[in-house]
Amino acid sequence: MRGEVRDGRIVIVGASLAGLRAAETLREKGFTGSLTLVGEEPQPPYDRPPLSKQVLLGRVPADRTGLPRRRDVEAQWRLGVRATGLDPIGKRVLLADGEEVPFDRLLIATGTRARPWPNPAEAALDGVFTLRTSDEARRLAERLDAGPRRVLVIGAGFTGSEIASACRERGLAVTVAERGPAPLVGALGGTLGALAAKLQRAHGVDLRCGVTVTALEGDGRLTGAQFSDGTHIDADVAVVALGAIRNTEWLAESGLAAGPRGVTCDAGCRAFDMYGIVTDDVFAAGDIARFPHPLFEYQLLSLEHWGNAVAQAEVAAHNMVNPGPRRLPHLTVPAFWSSQFGLNIKSVGVPTFSDQVVIAQGSLKDARLVAVYGYRGRVTAAVSVNQARSLAYYQRLIETAAPFPPAPGAADQIESPVPVPSDVPDPKLLSHGPTVALTGHMPDRRLTVVQPAR
Amino acid sequence: MNVVVDLNRCQGYAQCAFLAPEVFTMHGEEALLYHPVVPDGQLERVRRAVAACPVQAILMGEEAGAGAR
Ligand SMILES: Cc1cc2nc3c(=O)[nH]c(=O)nc-3n(C[C@H](O)[C@H](O)[C@H](O)COP(=O)(O)OP(=O)(O)OC[C@H]3O[C@@H](n4cnc5c(N)ncnc54)[C@H](O)[C@@H]3O)c2cc1C
Ligand code: SF4
Numbered sequence: 001m002r003g004e005v006r007d008g009r010i011v012i013v014g015a016s017l018a019g020l021r022a023a024e025t026l027r028e029k030g031f032t033g034s035l036t037l038v039g040e041e042p043q044p045p046y047d048r049p050p051l052s053k054q055v056l057l058g059r060v061p062a063d064r065t066g067l068p069r070r071r072d073v074e075a076q077w078r079l080g081v082r083a084t085g086l087d088p089i090g091k092r093v094l095l096a097d098g099e100e101v102p103f104d105r106l107l108i109a110t111g112t113r114a115r116p117w118p119n120p121a122e123a124a125l126d127g128v129f130t131l132r133t134s135d136e137a138r139r140l141a142e143r144l145d146a147g148p149r150r151v152l153v154i155g156a157g158f159t160g161s162e163i164a165s166a167c168r169e170r171g172l173a174v175t176v177a178e179r180g181p182a183p184l185v186g187a188l189g190g191t192l193g194a195l196a197a198k199l200q201r202a203h204g205v206d207l208r209c210g211v212t213v214t215a216l217e218g219d220g221r222l223t224g225a226q227f228s229d230g231t232h233i234d235a236d237v238a239v240v241a242l243g244a245i246r247n248t249e250w251l252a253e254s255g256l257a258a259g260p261r262g263v264t265c266d267a268g269c270r271a272f273d274m275y276g277i278v279t280d281d282v283f284a285a286g287d288i289a290r291f292p293h294p295l296f297e298y299q300l301l302s303l304e305h306w307g308n309a310v311a312q313a314e315v316a317a318h319n320m321v322n323p324g325p326r327r328l329p330h331l332t333v334p335a336f337w338s339s340q341f342g343l344n345i346k347s348v349g350v351p352t353f354s355d356q357v358v359i360a361q362g363s364l365k366d367a368r369l370v371a372v373y374g375y376r377g378r379v380t381a382a383v384s385v386n387q388a389r390s391l392a393y394y395q396r397l398i399e400t401a402a403p404f405p406p407a408p409g410a411a412d413q414i415e416s417p418v419p420v421p422s423d424v425p426d427p428k429l430l431s432h433g434p435t436v437a438l439t440g441h442m443p444d445r446r447l448t449v450v451q452p453a454r
Numbered sequence: 455m456n457v458v459v460d461l462n463r464c465q466g467y468a469q470c471a472f473l474a475p476e477v478f479t480m481h482g483e484e485a486l487l488y489h490p491v492v493p494d495g496q497l498e499r500v501r502r503a504v505a506a507c508p509v510q511a512i513l514m515g516e517e518a519g520a521g522a523r
Pocket of ligand 2: 464470508511512
């Protein structure tokens with residue numbers, strides 16, 4: 001048995017954070033067979049979080065965020081070529097250059113790409129950008145260096161807010177347009193959304209909530225934008241930060257449960273087919289994966305979080321080279337960080353899986369606090385603003401399903417010890433996609449769609 | 455050599471910023487920014503920062519897949 005799972009051919013499609021960490025873990029766990037990494041982007045794996053931070057601030061060039069390796073992975077790297085299909089019976093990955101790569105086990109780690117501006121003619125205007133790849137970050141950073149008169153950021157999720165923050169730090173005029181009631185509200189709910197709005201305005205952002213951009217204008221070059229409330233601005237750069245699209249198209253004919261919400265897999269990262277039958281040779285990890293989580297009522301979770309890509313890749317790799325009874329579940333508590341407008345924001349758990357929120361430490365006024373989220377009387381998430389060291393404590397409360405609201409912290413005086421509704425809006429109200437999606441048991445195929453009771 | 459910091463794990467203790475200020479800097483009170491590519495003259499300092507980080511959040515290594523281009 002041992003020999004059987006430790007050798008053979010493993011192919012990883014998606015050569016970024018999850019793909020790299022899985023490859024390293026496979027070798028660490030004793031995989032001696034042949035390993036191939038297929039990646040659409042020409043450059044070796046690099047880190048994305050700095051793209052909207054260090055890179056846009058002009059401190060680090062976009063092509064210098066390469067990820068360090070933990071160990072040599074002794075792999076064949078097929079970079080700069082896209083996987084276009086998967087033949088699950090012949091066990092081959094089809095590549096855009098016509099080649100076929102046979103596998104015994106496959107890891108799908110194709111992540112997401114930026115959602116483009118829906119009007120292709122407007123999206124093609126010079127000055128309109130998205131931000132997901134290092135190439136996109138390079139072009140945007142160059143344009144910011146050139147000193148545009150005004151930058152329009154469309155969508156005030158984490159990426160949009162970080163872009164706006166970097167622009168303000170460079171002294172550039174910024175307008176942020178968000179369909180929802182406040183920045184970050186889709187991820188963090190009403191209380192912290194209101195704080196984010198206040199901060200953006202205090203930093204000189206022209207923040208417009210409850211509006212949409214109806215048209216990007218220009219003749220070859222972007223000159224301005226039209227809003228749904230009838231107003232208009234002049235802008236020479238627009239960054240479309242409307243969330244991400246999962247790279248599952250190449251799996252359309254594969255028979256897997258793969259669709260716009262990702263690739264559905266079990267807690268051991270094994271992909272399901274379209275009938276909900278688990279496969280034993282196809283695994284998924286990172287932003288592409290949707291997996292059941294016991295802390296959130298076994299709903300399927302899709303996360304766009306760095307830490308999840310790392311942790312899930314390690315579990316997937318372990319399970320690819322271990323027989324059934326030795327396999328591990330991926331049960332990590334979701335965690336996320338962001339830095340913007342001088343603040344360090346960190347989250348554990350799933351804040352959108354909540355009905356109430358309480359400021360458990362610190363205060364909104366000082367923008368230094370921990371907000372704790374509860375669902376039906378138990379703690380399900382915590383978000384810190386410049387107070388990260390407290391978070392480990394709340395993570396334990398989440399892991400143990402401790403009662404909500406939590407007992408007050410001894411040291412800190414509390415501004416509002418009374419829980420208030422967490423005010424998590426329907427994602428449809430937002431410009432950007434949520435970075436955490438709870439999608440219930442709803443594999444993305446007609447045959448298996450279950451309509452949730454509303 | 456390259457570095458990446460697991461900022462979920464990082465507690466903002468700023469030891470790294472103290473030991474290798476050209477590579478690690480605090481941004482605001484708590485947020486850490488870093489240069490992913492370590493300049494040649496800074497390697498020893500970064501090694502010390504990796505060792506000193508109380509939560510072992512810094513990973514240093516050769517650039518992954520560098521020979522693969
Ligand atoms: C600007 C930005 C800022 C971020 N900031 C934070 C942050 O502060 N905190 C945080 O927790 N997370 C952050 N993230 C999210 C984090 O970067 C992702 O969660 C992480 O990159 C996911 O890794 P992954 O390997 O699953 O997917 P990805 O990084 O998306 O990698 C997927 C790879 O697969 C390739 N690929 C796609 N389709 C194919 C195909 N058909 N064939 C071959 N290759 C293919 C892609 O080119 C890509 O390189 C940020 C992301 C961005 C873009
Ligand atoms: S020493 Fe470690 S914990 Fe402290 S700031 Fe640096 S990376 Fe973060």
